[in-house]
Amino acid sequence: MLKEVTRKSFPVEACAILFGKIAAEEAIVTKIVVAPNILQSSVRFKINPETVINAFKRADREGLQFIGLFHSHPAPANPTTTDLQYMKLWPYAIWLILSATTNGIAAFHMTNDKVQKVALKIE
Numbered sequence: 001m002l003k004e005v006t007r008k009s010f011p012v013e014a015c016a017i018l019f020g021k022i023a024a025e026e027a028i029v030t031k032i033v034v035a036p037n038i039l040q041s042s043v044r045f046k047i048n049p050e051t052v053i054n055a056f057k058r059a060d061r062e063g064l065q066f067i068g069l070f071h072s073h074p075a076p077a078n079p080t081t082t083d084l085q086y087m088k089l090w091p092y093a094i095w096l097i098l099s100a101t102t103n104g105i106a107a108f109h110m111t112n113d114k115v116q117k118v119a120l121k122i123e
Contacts, residue, residue: 001032006100013039013073017033017069018068033051068120069090077099084110
């Protein structure tokens with residue numbers, strides 16, 4: 001699904017909000033809320049705040065936890081300097097990045113200003 005969303009939005013970065021469950025230190029994504037990139041940028045993304053609020057409300061009603069954010073890059077699936085700045089604002093979020101050019105995908109988490117790759121399961 002995320003590869004298709006990325007392909008359709010290219011060269012604009014695709015973006016989505018990830019919800020699911022966190023159990024035994026494993027994050028399992030069970031719901032993906034795809035959202036338009038209101039910046040229409042190939043190097044940055046922004047989701048309409050109203051979309052974010054509505055997604056969080058629906059997820060809460062469904063008993064789902066916020067897992068993290070997804071976006072695509074027109075480069076390798078690694079956090080950019082801009083990503084790192086925003087990762088500090090969402091310290092518990094997982095950042096799932098998909099390369100629109102190589103289809104490589106990777107998930108990252110920032111702890112104590114250090115970026116770590118993490119395993120993420122999408123159901």
